[in-house]
Amino acid sequence: MTDAAPPASKAADKGFSSWLTPVRIALIVWAAMSLIAIVARWHAIATLELSDTDDAMRMAQVRDRRHQPLLALHQLLLVQLER
Numbered sequence: 001m002t003d004a005a006p007p008a009s010k011a012a013d014k015g016f017s018s019w020l021t022p023v024r025i026a027l028i029v030w031a032a033m034s035l036i037a038i039v040a041r042w043h044a045i046a047t048l049e050l051s052d053t054d055d056a057m058r059m060a061q062v063r064d065r066r067h068q069p070l071l072a073l074h075q076l077l078l079v080q081l082e083r
């Protein structure tokens with residue numbers, strides 16, 4: 001029986017392949033696609049050019065909501081009355 005270490009190339013390949021799991025591959029692909037989408041639309045993102053009505057409505061809701069407390073009492077009461 002010999003206790004010789006495996007060649008460095010095989011040890012490195014095994015270490016990398018055990019690190020590169022399907023979940024990590026999916027996360028790397030997702031991050032790359034997200035980065036490409038952000039870079040492609042960077043000008044529109046920076047200038048807040050809203051491409052559809054849903055985006056415009058969400059921006060209006062955010063702007064309206066920032067002047068209210070985190071949980072406005074009247075909104076809480078309305079939710080409880082609707083139940």
